[in-house]
Amino acid sequence: MKKKSTKKREPAKRSDAAKARPRPPPKPARRSAPAAPARARHVPAAAHARRNGATKPAPAASAASSLASDEPIRLLAPDGAWLGGAKDPPPAPELALELFRGMLRVRLLDGRMLNLQRQGRIGFYGQSTGQEAAIIGSAAAATAQDWIAPALREAGVAVWRGLPLARLIAQCMARDGEPSRGRQMPCHHTFRAGNFISMSSVIATQLVHATGIALAARIRKDPIVALGYLGDGATSEHDFHSALNFAAVWKAPVVFFCQNNQWAISVPVSRQTASRTLAAKAVAYGMPGVRVDGNDVVAVHRVTRAAVERARAGGGPTFVEALTYRRMGHSSSDDPTKYRDSAEVAKWEQLDPIDRMRRHLTARGLLTKPMEEGFEEEIQAAISAAITEAEALPEPAADSLVEDVFAEPTPQLVAQRDDLLRSLGQRAAPPSAHAHGR
């Protein structure tokens, strides 16, 4: 296996993606060696989790050393020790702290949102607890100009790119003043100003969009990269095939970022595929497939950044498999104790991405307990203010239900609306009473 170190140093402070500047295109990375052919075999979930075991030492290499090993790339040991060599210095203090705070924000927000759901103040929520390093590390690798085609666990990416918390919460509460205005399921965010396309429940459709965005950008000579997110379950969808195949054929500037959290609702990844790894699937499409420790925020950041830079420089797509774990239920409607072993969950709790980064920062003298408490207080206060702001927004008016579908509601929609209003004892307001097309 050939190793190639990451040449670029960490950028200076990039507290918000909106402040990020596109970097000059680097030289295209060398094409990686083809992987060993995948052995078709079936392993039970526990064995698969062991094989993915983030406890094993892994090469501290850069993204360019992709396919030759099943071992994920890792730069932070679970105890926070730095595994990078002389050519892989640890991240600059400001970036390191920003990544930590970003992960903390996602964790705290998830906890508060689940509480709101349990209190009946929102109908549904999907947590990403345990996946914060995959989410924030990859988000930090894209510039503000790049485009995000999210799956369902990347609300944290939108927040990293500047989505106001009040808007995120208003979406879950189906309030007016938020673009989806109750027409979407809770937790399906959209953020136009952040180049973050609307989340869709339909697994893997966003990957075709990511390839399309990337191709359009290349035709327009726009130096952006599209980041298409997916879960392990999405690799079984036909859209996965279409997106990866055409991205590679046309060398589209796209990065497919797979959060392999080991489960697709109640289906373990060992029943999802007989392929040795998910990264190995990239071989068939003619693109590099990189495995990274998805609970190591620094490794995720470097690997994704290398893939983004490679795409921007004309090198074509990369598939990144980030090994992580969905610690909670699939959503607030799910009870994972019905189908998985609590010992498996406990094992992954030991590999918590936030604990790992905290140990690293503490060992470097960059983080103290009072500092972290300060971050927490600040984040919790921001969430509390955002909840108050979102709850103060009105619900969408009942007669606005048929808007935002066609330029003018069809006669059938108008009849349905009038039926609804009659049952509510209301009358339709003139069409101009509601805003269109937000």
Ligand SMILES: Cc1ncc(C[n+]2csc(CCOP(=O)(O)OP(=O)(O)O)c2C)c(N)n1
């Ligand atoms: C095309 C399609 N098939 C099935 C579903 C039902 N469904 C919703 S989420 C999900 C599992 C997704 O698993 P994965 O891709 O691993 O993402 P994760 O939820 O683990 O983040 C399924 C099967 C769907 N929404 N769309």
Ligand SMILES: [Mg+2]
């Ligand atoms: Mg999954």
